[in-house]
Amino acid sequence: MNTTRMLPQGAASIALLLLAGTAGAQTIYVDTSADVTDFGGAQQVADLPGPDGKISLAEAGLASDNTPGVQTIGFHIPQSDWQMQWLYPGRAVLQPFLGFRVFETAIIDATTQTAFTGETNPDGGAEVVIFTGSYLIDNVGGAMRGFDHTSISVSGGSGNVIQGNTVVNIEVYDSPSALIGGTNTGEGNTAGTIKLDRTNDCVVIGNTTTRVRVLGWVGGGQPATNNRIGGPTLAERNFITGYGTWSEGCPGGTTVQIFDSIGTVVENNWIGTTPDGMAQGSLASTTGVGLEGENHDTVVRDNRIAGILGHGTGPHCVGWLVGSAITVYGKGSGVLIVGNAIGLNANDEPVLGSVTGITMSNYFEGPVQDVVVGGTGPGEANEIAGHLLTGVRVDNTFSGVRISANSIHDNGDLGIDLVTAGFQTGVTPNDTLDPDVGANGLQNYPVLLAASTSPAGTNVAGTLNALANQSFSLEFFASSACDPSGFGEGAVFLGAMEVTTDAAGDATFSAMLPVVASAGSFVTSTATLLPVGSTSEFSACLPIAVQLLGDLDGSGGIDGADLGALLGAWGPCSGCPADLNGDGAVDGADLGMLLANWG
Secondary structure (H helix, E strand, O other): OOOOOOOOOOEEEEEEOOOOOOOOOOEEEEOOOOOOOOOOOOOOHHHOOOOOOOOOHHHHHHHHHHOOOOEEEEEOOOHHHOOOOOOOOOOEEEOOEOEEEEOOEEEEEOHHHHHHHOOOOOOOOOOEEEEOOOOOOOEOEEEEEOEEOEEEEEEOOOOOEEEOOEEEEEEEEOOOOOEEEOOOOOOOOEEEEEEEEOOEOOEEEOOEEEEEEEEOEHHHOEOEEOOEEEOOOHHHOOEEOOOOEEEOOEEEOEEEEEEOEEOOEEEOOEEOEOOOOOOEOOOOOOEEEEEEOEEEEEEEEOOEEOOOOEEOOOOOOOOOEEOEEEEEOOEEEEEEEEOOEEOOOOOOOOOOOOOEEEEEOOOOOOOEEEEEEEOOOOOOOOEEEOOOOOOEEEOOOOOOEEEEOOEEEOOOOOOEEEOEOOOOOOOOOOOOOOOOOEHHHHOOOOEEEEEEEEOOEEEEEEEEEOOOOOEEEEEEEEEOOOOOOOEOOEOEEEEEEEEEOOOOOEEEEEEEEOOOOOOOOEEEEEEEEEOOOOEOOOOEOEEOEEOOOOOOOOOOOOOHHHHHHHHHOOEEOOOOOOOOOOOOEEOHHHHHHHHHOOO
């Protein structure tokens, strides 16, 4: 079934255009649901009410516009005057014929109706509905609070505040610095769609909504710039439950859409799940966070993105499963994807995966340059798990995609898949000097020859053949089991080192990594071309042996050969196997550790 929450046809649109207001505020209370105006257009707040003794919504708007200062329009409509109770029981429904417009700065506060009559909405939402078939966009400003089933459109001005509304669609067009939601109790909106259209510096926090759209128009010189969805604190988190529809039974829909933007930040949200993080929010959503068009300097950070898996139905898509938690498409530069839990529920179980965790795909324009997935800094690694196929898929038009230090595990296919120029997926064999072309230049991966663990860390050794006379970052990972393909995945990041190839493209390496891998686990590795950033697929995995501390030659005992190897490395020797305590030097402390295990 389609779990996307839609507004009833004919739900109202309130257009707010914010202009500068002056000091001196008064409160006007709307006390009738009738759509009447029984006084001329020049009256101010002091002239209310009109001859009928009532104040309608239209009259309140006119008087507010004509009176200096920032007015508050509140609601005290008696329940005996409530209309359309068959559709919106327990709510005061107003039906302005041409919608509702306020041209000067005003605070429109429907929470005053709740204070007047109590919490009467049986659905638990707000108590005032503006119902009309009209969709109006006018220049107004101020704040909008406490409406139910009311579409809100803000255009122009700056600093608009939209808070505490339920079951609404919210659109902000060319109105910078808008605040949608908030961090205090009752400030968040419950929405269908929140859309930021060609606007800048807006903040969307603390809401529960079906989807969020950040839309610009680069071709017209109107990119959406510096908008933030979510924030670093728990109170700023949005619960964006998932958007999608079915066409002929085929699912499709993007839950967070970013199109033609600069500097968009999507941070600390739960995307694609029910608000408790334990189930899919929509069975039709096929993209969690989607970059489309031309985007620059986009950050997707510290989100939980899960449950993005569209289920096909009849007549044409029975049995289809479609979805990617993050899709990077279009063109542009600068995408940073860090600190996200992708495919995991609120208990960090990998049970809400998509078909692919992260997909970079573009065959028609672009591609996007400078894409980074993960990192070695605190909190930068993503956890990507539970997907039906690939953890990270890079299609053949992309290069320079750096995939670093992530925890990638429990995916049905490869942890990292670089697609060839011929559109082939699966493990890509290494080739001498790495001349082949495809995603990330089909960067060769290391060949691991030995791996062992000891209380001092994990020792790995191997070779890399790649482009000649180039530097590479090698990263190493441990997993409890080897992928069925024999390559990857990488659940636990062990550490990294740099190597430089010679004229034949060869480099050998041996390193003591700081993390102690579990006995019986497997090690795998990646290679990243520096400074370009193109990362390889995972290497073939190798079982990790348990090493006796000081057994430098792997013979199973400590003897003169090991003593000779240690003495030969005496002195500063960061990362070498003889540095048994990992302090960056081979000295008496290491000698004592070796002698303690002699025999």
